Amino acid sequence: MFNFKKYRKKSPWILHYNAGSCNGCDIEILAALSPKYDLERFGVINTGNPKQSDIFLVTGPVTFRSRERLVELYTQMPEPKVVIALGSCTCTGGVFRDMYNVEDGIDRYIPVDVYIPGCAASPELIIDGIVKALDILEQKTKKMEKPLKLFQDASTKDGIINKRDCALKVGEKDEEN
Amino acid sequence: MIEILLIILAPIIGGFIYGAERIVRARMQNRLGPPLLQPFYDMYKLMDKQAFIINSYHTILGIMHFVTLWVVVAFVIVGQNLLYIIFLHLLSSIFLILAGFSVKSIYSHIGANRELIAMIAYEPILIMLAVAFFMLNGSFEISAIRENSSALFSIPLLFLAFLLIVPIKLKKSPFDAIQAHQEIIGGVEVEFSGIFFEFLYMAKLLEYVFIYALVMLFAGDSFILALTLFLAVFFLVNLLDNSTARIRIDHLIKIVLVIGLTLATLNIIGLSYV
Amino acid sequence: MILGLLILAPILFSFVVFMTHLVTRNILVILFVIFLSVISVFNLISLSSVVEIALPHYFHNIFVFLDSVVLIFFLWQGIVKKHALVIALALVQIILYCEVLFLVPTLESSDILVDNIASIMYLIINIVGGIIIIYALKYVESENFSQIKKNGFIAILFLFLGVMNFIVSSNNIEIFFMLFELTTLFSYVLIAYRGNAISVENSLRALWMNQIGGVAILLALILSISHYDTLYFDILIHNRDNLFLLPIVFLILAAFVKAASIPFNKWLIGAMVAPTPVSAILHSATMVKIAPFLMLKLAPAMSGFVSISVTLIGTFVFFTASLLALNKDCFKEILGLSTIALLALMMALAAVGSEQAINATVVLIVFHAISKALLFLQAGILEKNFHLKYVDDIDGLINHSPLTVFFIIIGFASLTLPPFGAFIAKFMAIESIAQEILKNPLYIFALIFITLGSVFLTLLYFKVVTKLFAKNVDFQQEHTKLSNYYVIPSFLLLFLLIIGIYVTFKMELLSSIQIITPVILIAVVPFLFATLLFKKAHRVKEYNCGEKEEIKLGMYYFNVSPNYKKAISIVAIFGMLVLIVGVML
Amino acid sequence: MKKTINIPLGSQHISLLEPVRFKFECENEKIVGVDSDVGFVHRGIEKACTTKFKYDGIGYVVARVCGLCAITHSLSYTVAIEELLNIEVTSKAKYLRILLLELDRIHSHMLCLSHTCENAGFEAMFMRIMGDRELIMEIQELLTGNRIQFDYINIGGVNRDINLEVATKIVNNLDRVKEKVMGYVDEFTNNWSLSLKFKRIGALSLDDAYKFNAIGPLARASGLNIDVRNEIKYLPYHEIGFKMQTHIDGDINARNIVRLNEILNSIEMCDNILAGIPEGEIQTKYKGKPNGESVVRFEAPRGELMYYVKANGTAMLERVRIKTPTFASIPAFSHIFMGENYADAPAILASFDPCLSCTAK
Amino acid sequence: MKKIKVTLLDIVEEIKSFYDYKKWHFLTINGVALQDNMLEVQWIFSKYETLEEIVIFYVEIQYEDIIPSIVNIIPSAIISQRELVDMFGVEVEGSAKGLYLDKDSIQMPLRGCLL
Amino acid sequence: MFTSFFKAFTNLFRKPQTIDYPLTPIPKDKDYRGLIEYREESCIYCLKCEKACPPGAILFVKSDNPSQNEKNKKGLVYNYNPYLCIYCSECVRACPKPDEALWQSNKKPEIAIKSDNVNSKWFELEKLK
Known part of the structure; x- marks a missing residue:
C-alpha cells in the first residue's frame, strides 16, 4: 500500500557495543551525538536496546569474552538491521591484529555492512558511515543472516560456545512452519 | 463531528507536540535537532520492522495500554466524567505495569516498580483535582467544566500541584525516573520491539494529548486562555527538562507528596470555606 | 416462613452432615447449598416491604440459656487454657449480662426485622458462603483429620450460616449480643480446629479481642435500657430528639472490634492459620461483614461529630491497614489485612450517611465478599496443590497453572479496576466524600486517606500479581490439573462477578458507557489471548545486557518499622477515645 | 522480609562506554553486594609488546591501550625507554609534551563531567559540555593532526613542532573554555537537582582512600594528596604553576569539583607554557638498544599510570608491565557502591571515570 | 628505585613491617618471566608526596610455588593478584582464575615469553 | 539552578552550534593525519615502511606485472589497507624519501561497504606474503 521503505531511512536508532576497543571510537560516538555534529538531525537516537535498534x-x-555478547545482541536486533564496524580495529583488527585474545575484526562473527576506517574514526567519518548505512537500510529486506563463526564452530568446540539458544532457534522454527 | 475527528487524530496531534518538543529540546541544547515530522518517521519505520516478542501476554498488555489510553483521550475530548477518566487512565497504566511484570526482564521489572511507586505520588493529586473541579462546578463532567469560566484563579495552588505531576506523566526530567534511559533503558518498554513498540510509542503521544488536555481544562470556556496555558506549560516543562538532572524515585515521591498534597489540600480547604 | 427456613434449615442440616459419609455428604451438601441460594434469591424477589416478626416470650428464655452457656464456656476455656484476659473479660461479661437481665425495658418492638439490606446480606451469606462450603468439601479431605472431624467441620460451617442468617435479621440487641457471642465462639473453635500450638494461641487472641466487642455491646445495652428504656435497634436509632449517643458509640466500637480494625487487627491476621475455607467464610467474606452491616443499621442515628469522627477513623484505618499489608509476605495475611482495610472503608462510608455513601457501602459489601472469596479459594489451592504460602515463592506460577493465576488476577482486578463492583463502590465513595467536603472541610482528610489507601492497595495487589505473572518465553509447558471441587466454585464466583457487573449496569450506578467501555477492554484481553498467539512473530529472549546468566527478579518490598506500627495503633486508639469522650461531653 | 534482587549493569548498557559487567545485589534499589567482571577488553597488549613489536613501535601500540589517556601511555612508555637509553630530551619537547598532556587531561575531564551528567539524567548539561569540549578537540587536531589518538610523542622528543598560528588558536580556545568552565563550577554547585544527585552520593572517606590505595581525582576528592605530577622529575611541572587540587567530601560532587579545578589549573599551565615556550629542537637523536629495567609513573587523567619496562639490549623488550589507574581503583569502586542506590550507580560509575580498556589491556 | 630481595617465606612479614598505609602507596604486583622456568614477582611501592621514591620487593620463584596473599595487609592487592594468576598461571593464595582469560583463550600467556 | 534555566532559555534563541556536515563540508587542516599516499616512481623499495608499520597495513607483494621502476628488483607491488592503518605516520617517518615516495595526506579515508570485501581481499594478500 505504502512504500514504507523510504521511512526506514529517516529514523535510524543505534545500538552501540564496545567489543574491546580502546574507547577512542566510543568517545567519538558521544562527540558525534554532541551539538557540533548532532546525529539526531538524522533521527538517530542512541537507544542502547537491541530490540529497538536499526x-x-x-x-x-572482538575480544574472546565479548564474542558471545556480540552475537547475542546481534540476534536480538530485529530486521532490517545494519552493522557498522567503526574504526580500523573493528574492520580488520587494526593494531591488535594477531594478538592472542583478539579475533581480527567483527566480520568473523557477524555480517558487516559498513566499514568505517580511522583510528580513532572522527565524528565526520561516523556521520559519513551512518549516511551510507541509511542507504543500505533503505534497501535491506534480508532474511535473518546467520552469524558466521560462532555458529559454524558451535558443533566442534566444547564448553562455552555451543550454548546457542532461544533467540535464533525459535526464529528458525517459525520460519519453517 | 469535530470531536470524532479529534479523537481519530489524537495520536497525530501528540506526534506534532512531541516533534515540536524534540526541536525545542535540541535548540535548548544548542543543536539543530530532528525535523518536526520525526515522530512520524519513527512510527513508519517501526511498522516496517521485524516483530520480536517475548510472550503473548506481554505484547497484548502493551497493546491494551495503548487502546485504553486512546479511550481515555476520547472520553476527555467527548467530555465524560473526570473522576472516571482518571480511574480509566489508572487502568491503562496498570496494563502497562502488568506488561512490565509479565516478562522476566529485570529492567522491565524495575520500570514497572517505579511506575507503581510513582502512582502513589500522582494518583491522589489527580483525584483531588477532580474533586476540586467538582466543588467548583457541582459536577465531575468535563463538558460542564468546559462550559464554566476559568477555574485557574480559584484553584491556583492545585494548578501548581498539577504542574508537579506533569513531568512525571510526560517522563521529563527531573521526574523521569520511571523511564530513566541511562539506568533502566526505558523501563517497561525495554522488551517491546517493532510494531509492538509502536503501540507504546503512540501511547506516549496519547499521554501528551491527555496531559495537555487536562492542562487546558483549567482554562474553562476561554479558548485563548487554553492556548496560552498549553504553550506556557509546554515551554515550562521543556525548560525544566533541560535544566535539571533526573532525581531518584524516593525523592520524587517525597517532593511530590509533600509539596503537591499540601498545596492541593490547602486549596480544597480554601474552596470549601469560600 | 422463608426466614425460618434460612435460619433453622442450616442448623438442622448440619446435624445431617455430621452423620453421613463421604459421597452422600457431598451430594447432599451441594443440593442443600443450591436450595439455600434459591431461597435467598426468592426472598429478595418476593420481599415487598419490611417484614417484622415478634418472637414469643419463651424464645427469650432459650436465648438467655444459650448466652449463659456460651459465656460460661468462655470462662471455662479461659481457665483451662490459663489465659487471664479471657477469664477477666468473661467475668466482666457475665456480670454485665446479669445486670442486663435484671433491667426490664418497657418499650417493645419486633424482634426480627428483614429489610432490603438484610436480604442482600442473605444473598451474600448463602450464595458466597455456600460456594465456599462446596469448596471446603474437597479441601477438608486433604486435611489430616478424622472423618468425624471432617464432617464436623462442614457441619459447623452450616451452623454458622444459620447463625449469620439470624444475626442480620435480628432487631433485638440482646439477641444480637447472643448471636455475636456465637460467631465469636465459632471463630474460636474453627481457628483452633487444627489443634496445634499456634492455632490455639491465635484462637485465644481472637477470643479475648472479640470479647471486648461483647463487653461493648453489653455496655451499650445497659446504657440503652437505662436512657431509652429499650432493647431494640429501631427505637434506639429513631430517638432523634435525644442527643445521648453513647450506646450507639459502644455499638460502633463493637463493630470496629468485629471488623478487626486497627488496633484490634491482630486477631484476624492470626485467624489465617485456620483452614482456608474458614478464613474465607468467617474472616473475609461473611462474618466480618457484621461490622459494616451494624454500621448501616446505625447510620441514621449518626450525625455531626460521631459521623465525621467515625469516617475519619475508618478512612485512617483503611489507609494504615493497606500500608501495613504492604509489609506482609504471606498470601493469606495480605488478603486478611486488605480485608481489614476495606471493612474500615465500608464502615467509614456507612458513617458518612448520605444516600450515595450507603449505596456505595452495600455495593462494596457485596463485591468485596465475592472477590475475597474468590481470592481465598485460590489461596487454598495454592496451599494445597502447590504448597505455596508466601508471595515470594509463587514465582512464575503462570507457567504451571494459568487458571489459578487468571482467577487471582481477576480477584485482585475486581477489587480495584473498572468495571467491577468494588471499583464502582470506590468511585461512588470518592464522589460522596467530595460532596461532604462542601459541607465540612475536615472530610478532605478522609479523601486523602481514601486516595492514598487505594493506591497502597493497588500496590499491594501488584505485589502478588507481579510474582505470578513473570513468564518465560512462550514454550509449551506442563500444566497442573486442578480438582473440579476447586475449579467450579471459582467459576461460580467469577460468574457472580459478571452478574454483578450486569446488575450495576442495570442499576445505573454509573452511566452505561462508563461500564461498557472497560468491559469491552477487559473482555477483549482474554479473547486476544485465545486467538492471537502471534504465530508469525519471532520469539527472542529478554534483554539482559547481553549476558546469559539468570538473574533474581522481584517486586520492591516495603518495610514498615515497628515504631510506625505502634504509632498507628496509638493514633487509632486515641481516635476512638476522642469519639467516646466527645460523645460523653 | 528483606529480599534481594539482582540488577545487572553491563556488559552492554547504554550508560557504559566500555564493556564491564557489574551485577548488583539489591534490596529494593539499595546495593548490598557487588560482583564485577572487568576482563572484557583484554587484548593481550603486554604480551604483544614483547613478541610482536620492536621497542620503537611500541609507543603507538600502547597508545591504543586506551583512547582517552593515549598520550600518557605513550609518554610513560617513551620516558621509560629514554631512561634506559639515557636520552636527555630538550626542554622544548618537554614543554610540548606537558602541553598535550594537559590538553588531553582537559578533554578527558570534560568528557567525564559530561558523561556523569548524562548518566545523572541531565542531557542538556551533557550537550553543553560536549559542545564546549569541541574547542579542545579542535586545537588537539591542529596540534597533532588527530582528535583522539595523537601519536605525538616518540622516543627522543615529539613529532611535530608548534607554530605561532596554532599557538594563538590554542590560547584563544583555552580562554573560551576557561570562561565556560567557570560557569560549570557555578552550575555544579548551585543546581538543586544536581546536588540531590551528587552530594553525599558515592562517598569515599579519606581513610578508605588510603586503605584502598585510591588514586587520581577519586583520591584527591577524598583529600588524599596524591598526584604523580607532584612526585616526578621527568617533566618540569612545578615551573609552570602546577597546583594540587583536593576536596574533602569524597562524593561525586567533590570529584566533579576537583576535576573542574584541575581543568582550570591545566588551562593555567597551558597558558604559562605557551607564554614561555623555549626555542630549540623538538627531537633528540639517539643510538643503541635499551637495556636494564625502569619504572616510570605519570599522572593520567584518571590517576597514576605506571610502566615497568625491562629490556635486554635487543630490539625486543623482555617485559612491559602497564599498571593503569582504573585497574588499581577497582577494589575501591566495589567498596563505594555498597549502600548506594541503583539509580545512582551509573552516575557513580561515570564519576569514577573508569577506563576498562586500560584495566584489561 | 630501590630493589629489595626477599624470600617467598617472609615476604608477608616483610611487607607487614614495611607498609604504613598513610606513608606508602602500593602500586602493584608485577611478574617478570626469567630464564629456566623462573618467575620474578615484584611488589612495588611508592612514597606519598616524595619525588620518585619507589621500593620494589622481589622474589624469584618456580612456577609451581604458591605465592602468599597480602590482601589482609593491602586490600587493593586482590586485583593484581588475580591478574598474576591469569597471566602467569601461578597460584596465589585465595585468588580465583578468570579475570581476563576465557576457557578457550591461550592460558598463561606471559609465561616464558622469550622462550 | 537559575543559571541552568537561563542558559537553556538563551540557547533557545541562539544559533545552533551544529554544522550541517554532509551538506556543509568541514575543511580539514593541512596537517590532518589522513590517508597514506604513495608514489611508485619515487619509491626505492627499501621496505622500511612495511617493517615500521605497527599493524602491518603496508604490504609489498610479488606481482606478475610489477611497475617499471629500476629499484624494484624483486617485482614487488605496494599494497595499502586503509582499514587496517592506524594513521600514526610511522611509515612516513621511516621512509628515506618522505614527501616524495610516501606521505600522509589530509584526505579522509573512504567508507567501505560489504561488497568491497575489505577483509578477505587483504587475507589473500597476506597469504601471498
Missing part, C-alpha cells in the same frame, strides 16, 4: 555500531576487534 544500526548496530560496533567498536573494537
Whole structure:
C-alpha cells in the first residue's frame, strides 16, 4: 500500500557495543551525538536496546569474552538491521591484529555492512558511515543472516560456545512452519 | 463531528507536540535537532520492522495500554466524567505495569516498580483535582467544566500541584525516573520491539494529548486562555527538562507528596470555606 | 416462613452432615447449598416491604440459656487454657449480662426485622458462603483429620450460616449480643480446629479481642435500657430528639472490634492459620461483614461529630491497614489485612450517611465478599496443590497453572479496576466524600486517606500479581490439573462477578458507557489471548545486557518499622477515645 | 522480609562506554553486594609488546591501550625507554609534551563531567559540555593532526613542532573554555537537582582512600594528596604553576569539583607554557638498544599510570608491565557502591571515570 | 628505585613491617618471566608526596610455588593478584582464575615469553 | 539552578552550534593525519615502511606485472589497507624519501561497504606474503 521503505531511512536508532576497543571510537560516538555534529538531525537516537535498534555500531576487534555478547545482541536486533564496524580495529583488527585474545575484526562473527576506517574514526567519518548505512537500510529486506563463526564452530568446540539458544532457534522454527 | 475527528487524530496531534518538543529540546541544547515530522518517521519505520516478542501476554498488555489510553483521550475530548477518566487512565497504566511484570526482564521489572511507586505520588493529586473541579462546578463532567469560566484563579495552588505531576506523566526530567534511559533503558518498554513498540510509542503521544488536555481544562470556556496555558506549560516543562538532572524515585515521591498534597489540600480547604 | 427456613434449615442440616459419609455428604451438601441460594434469591424477589416478626416470650428464655452457656464456656476455656484476659473479660461479661437481665425495658418492638439490606446480606451469606462450603468439601479431605472431624467441620460451617442468617435479621440487641457471642465462639473453635500450638494461641487472641466487642455491646445495652428504656435497634436509632449517643458509640466500637480494625487487627491476621475455607467464610467474606452491616443499621442515628469522627477513623484505618499489608509476605495475611482495610472503608462510608455513601457501602459489601472469596479459594489451592504460602515463592506460577493465576488476577482486578463492583463502590465513595467536603472541610482528610489507601492497595495487589505473572518465553509447558471441587466454585464466583457487573449496569450506578467501555477492554484481553498467539512473530529472549546468566527478579518490598506500627495503633486508639469522650461531653 | 534482587549493569548498557559487567545485589534499589567482571577488553597488549613489536613501535601500540589517556601511555612508555637509553630530551619537547598532556587531561575531564551528567539524567548539561569540549578537540587536531589518538610523542622528543598560528588558536580556545568552565563550577554547585544527585552520593572517606590505595581525582576528592605530577622529575611541572587540587567530601560532587579545578589549573599551565615556550629542537637523536629495567609513573587523567619496562639490549623488550589507574581503583569502586542506590550507580560509575580498556589491556 | 630481595617465606612479614598505609602507596604486583622456568614477582611501592621514591620487593620463584596473599595487609592487592594468576598461571593464595582469560583463550600467556 | 534555566532559555534563541556536515563540508587542516599516499616512481623499495608499520597495513607483494621502476628488483607491488592503518605516520617517518615516495595526506579515508570485501581481499594478500 505504502512504500514504507523510504521511512526506514529517516529514523535510524543505534545500538552501540564496545567489543574491546580502546574507547577512542566510543568517545567519538558521544562527540558525534554532541551539538557540533548532532546525529539526531538524522533521527538517530542512541537507544542502547537491541530490540529497538536499526544500526548496530560496533567498536573494537572482538575480544574472546565479548564474542558471545556480540552475537547475542546481534540476534536480538530485529530486521532490517545494519552493522557498522567503526574504526580500523573493528574492520580488520587494526593494531591488535594477531594478538592472542583478539579475533581480527567483527566480520568473523557477524555480517558487516559498513566499514568505517580511522583510528580513532572522527565524528565526520561516523556521520559519513551512518549516511551510507541509511542507504543500505533503505534497501535491506534480508532474511535473518546467520552469524558466521560462532555458529559454524558451535558443533566442534566444547564448553562455552555451543550454548546457542532461544533467540535464533525459535526464529528458525517459525520460519519453517 | 469535530470531536470524532479529534479523537481519530489524537495520536497525530501528540506526534506534532512531541516533534515540536524534540526541536525545542535540541535548540535548548544548542543543536539543530530532528525535523518536526520525526515522530512520524519513527512510527513508519517501526511498522516496517521485524516483530520480536517475548510472550503473548506481554505484547497484548502493551497493546491494551495503548487502546485504553486512546479511550481515555476520547472520553476527555467527548467530555465524560473526570473522576472516571482518571480511574480509566489508572487502568491503562496498570496494563502497562502488568506488561512490565509479565516478562522476566529485570529492567522491565524495575520500570514497572517505579511506575507503581510513582502512582502513589500522582494518583491522589489527580483525584483531588477532580474533586476540586467538582466543588467548583457541582459536577465531575468535563463538558460542564468546559462550559464554566476559568477555574485557574480559584484553584491556583492545585494548578501548581498539577504542574508537579506533569513531568512525571510526560517522563521529563527531573521526574523521569520511571523511564530513566541511562539506568533502566526505558523501563517497561525495554522488551517491546517493532510494531509492538509502536503501540507504546503512540501511547506516549496519547499521554501528551491527555496531559495537555487536562492542562487546558483549567482554562474553562476561554479558548485563548487554553492556548496560552498549553504553550506556557509546554515551554515550562521543556525548560525544566533541560535544566535539571533526573532525581531518584524516593525523592520524587517525597517532593511530590509533600509539596503537591499540601498545596492541593490547602486549596480544597480554601474552596470549601469560600 | 422463608426466614425460618434460612435460619433453622442450616442448623438442622448440619446435624445431617455430621452423620453421613463421604459421597452422600457431598451430594447432599451441594443440593442443600443450591436450595439455600434459591431461597435467598426468592426472598429478595418476593420481599415487598419490611417484614417484622415478634418472637414469643419463651424464645427469650432459650436465648438467655444459650448466652449463659456460651459465656460460661468462655470462662471455662479461659481457665483451662490459663489465659487471664479471657477469664477477666468473661467475668466482666457475665456480670454485665446479669445486670442486663435484671433491667426490664418497657418499650417493645419486633424482634426480627428483614429489610432490603438484610436480604442482600442473605444473598451474600448463602450464595458466597455456600460456594465456599462446596469448596471446603474437597479441601477438608486433604486435611489430616478424622472423618468425624471432617464432617464436623462442614457441619459447623452450616451452623454458622444459620447463625449469620439470624444475626442480620435480628432487631433485638440482646439477641444480637447472643448471636455475636456465637460467631465469636465459632471463630474460636474453627481457628483452633487444627489443634496445634499456634492455632490455639491465635484462637485465644481472637477470643479475648472479640470479647471486648461483647463487653461493648453489653455496655451499650445497659446504657440503652437505662436512657431509652429499650432493647431494640429501631427505637434506639429513631430517638432523634435525644442527643445521648453513647450506646450507639459502644455499638460502633463493637463493630470496629468485629471488623478487626486497627488496633484490634491482630486477631484476624492470626485467624489465617485456620483452614482456608474458614478464613474465607468467617474472616473475609461473611462474618466480618457484621461490622459494616451494624454500621448501616446505625447510620441514621449518626450525625455531626460521631459521623465525621467515625469516617475519619475508618478512612485512617483503611489507609494504615493497606500500608501495613504492604509489609506482609504471606498470601493469606495480605488478603486478611486488605480485608481489614476495606471493612474500615465500608464502615467509614456507612458513617458518612448520605444516600450515595450507603449505596456505595452495600455495593462494596457485596463485591468485596465475592472477590475475597474468590481470592481465598485460590489461596487454598495454592496451599494445597502447590504448597505455596508466601508471595515470594509463587514465582512464575503462570507457567504451571494459568487458571489459578487468571482467577487471582481477576480477584485482585475486581477489587480495584473498572468495571467491577468494588471499583464502582470506590468511585461512588470518592464522589460522596467530595460532596461532604462542601459541607465540612475536615472530610478532605478522609479523601486523602481514601486516595492514598487505594493506591497502597493497588500496590499491594501488584505485589502478588507481579510474582505470578513473570513468564518465560512462550514454550509449551506442563500444566497442573486442578480438582473440579476447586475449579467450579471459582467459576461460580467469577460468574457472580459478571452478574454483578450486569446488575450495576442495570442499576445505573454509573452511566452505561462508563461500564461498557472497560468491559469491552477487559473482555477483549482474554479473547486476544485465545486467538492471537502471534504465530508469525519471532520469539527472542529478554534483554539482559547481553549476558546469559539468570538473574533474581522481584517486586520492591516495603518495610514498615515497628515504631510506625505502634504509632498507628496509638493514633487509632486515641481516635476512638476522642469519639467516646466527645460523645460523653 | 528483606529480599534481594539482582540488577545487572553491563556488559552492554547504554550508560557504559566500555564493556564491564557489574551485577548488583539489591534490596529494593539499595546495593548490598557487588560482583564485577572487568576482563572484557583484554587484548593481550603486554604480551604483544614483547613478541610482536620492536621497542620503537611500541609507543603507538600502547597508545591504543586506551583512547582517552593515549598520550600518557605513550609518554610513560617513551620516558621509560629514554631512561634506559639515557636520552636527555630538550626542554622544548618537554614543554610540548606537558602541553598535550594537559590538553588531553582537559578533554578527558570534560568528557567525564559530561558523561556523569548524562548518566545523572541531565542531557542538556551533557550537550553543553560536549559542545564546549569541541574547542579542545579542535586545537588537539591542529596540534597533532588527530582528535583522539595523537601519536605525538616518540622516543627522543615529539613529532611535530608548534607554530605561532596554532599557538594563538590554542590560547584563544583555552580562554573560551576557561570562561565556560567557570560557569560549570557555578552550575555544579548551585543546581538543586544536581546536588540531590551528587552530594553525599558515592562517598569515599579519606581513610578508605588510603586503605584502598585510591588514586587520581577519586583520591584527591577524598583529600588524599596524591598526584604523580607532584612526585616526578621527568617533566618540569612545578615551573609552570602546577597546583594540587583536593576536596574533602569524597562524593561525586567533590570529584566533579576537583576535576573542574584541575581543568582550570591545566588551562593555567597551558597558558604559562605557551607564554614561555623555549626555542630549540623538538627531537633528540639517539643510538643503541635499551637495556636494564625502569619504572616510570605519570599522572593520567584518571590517576597514576605506571610502566615497568625491562629490556635486554635487543630490539625486543623482555617485559612491559602497564599498571593503569582504573585497574588499581577497582577494589575501591566495589567498596563505594555498597549502600548506594541503583539509580545512582551509573552516575557513580561515570564519576569514577573508569577506563576498562586500560584495566584489561 | 630501590630493589629489595626477599624470600617467598617472609615476604608477608616483610611487607607487614614495611607498609604504613598513610606513608606508602602500593602500586602493584608485577611478574617478570626469567630464564629456566623462573618467575620474578615484584611488589612495588611508592612514597606519598616524595619525588620518585619507589621500593620494589622481589622474589624469584618456580612456577609451581604458591605465592602468599597480602590482601589482609593491602586490600587493593586482590586485583593484581588475580591478574598474576591469569597471566602467569601461578597460584596465589585465595585468588580465583578468570579475570581476563576465557576457557578457550591461550592460558598463561606471559609465561616464558622469550622462550 | 537559575543559571541552568537561563542558559537553556538563551540557547533557545541562539544559533545552533551544529554544522550541517554532509551538506556543509568541514575543511580539514593541512596537517590532518589522513590517508597514506604513495608514489611508485619515487619509491626505492627499501621496505622500511612495511617493517615500521605497527599493524602491518603496508604490504609489498610479488606481482606478475610489477611497475617499471629500476629499484624494484624483486617485482614487488605496494599494497595499502586503509582499514587496517592506524594513521600514526610511522611509515612516513621511516621512509628515506618522505614527501616524495610516501606521505600522509589530509584526505579522509573512504567508507567501505560489504561488497568491497575489505577483509578477505587483504587475507589473500597476506597469504601471498
